[in-house]
Amino acid sequence: MSTRYAALLRGINVGGHRKVPMAELRSVIAELGHRDVVTHLQSGNAAFTVEDAEGEAVRRALEAAIERRFGFAVDCVVRNADYLRAVVAGCPFPADALEAKQLHVTYFSGPVAPERFDGIDPAAFAPEEFRIGDRALYLYAPEGLGRSKLADALARPTVTRGLVATTRNWNTVTKLVELTSP
Structure with missing residues (x-):
């Protein structure tokens, strides 16, 4: 198969x-x-x-x-x-209403326990937000990834230790679905 x-x-x-x-x-x-x-x-x-x-x-x-x-x-x-289709379908943010540079997915090599994020105060990064998915993290960064303070916090070793993590913008996330579709 x-x-x-x-x-x-x-x-x-x-x-x-x-x-x-x-x-x-x-x-x-x-x-x-x-x-x-x-x-x-x-x-x-x-x-x-x-x-x-x-x-x-x-x-x-x-x-x-x-x-x-x-x-x-x-x-x-x-x-x-x-x-990849499930990641797109499970997006907790209104992807259709956002610019692709504002929405990112970090793919992890394995499951990510929510307690890895305990040291991150979401209110300190507003209006940026993140949500944890299945071996993925969704990041809303209205000014883009390059200016995101939350992205820096999410890349700390306390969050990523023992995992491979790689981030893609929403255009690439949806393009990967297209490229892997039959």
Whole structure:
């Protein structure tokens, strides 16, 4: 049985560091035996079809292949099409009424316990807001991610310790759904 996945690479092609050209990323993924490989933007988003493998095995193989090809480790979050659609459907904010730069999703490598956020006082960051989903966090940042003080607080080690976390704006979130749809 084939499954459509998206891989979200963390921390590549930022400021000229950890360069992973998308054509080479597509090649790496295809060499793993996956098909229908497409990439989106230069920030490390890929969609592809996998035969008979679950997401965690796909992630481990992809991270190892990237390190072999490029000489440095890259953390990846791999999610299937159903999960990506559920993230969009479960958005607690009025996505249709917001600009894409105002709404972001942080994808985590595993479940995120609510107590990780106990040290964050939501009122101190208003009008910015966040909501916890299933291995995802929704962030409303009306001035954009680059100006968000709440985004900085949410990236603290007390929140992310032991997890891979990578954030995408709403345009990319919905594009990943499109790229993984049959």
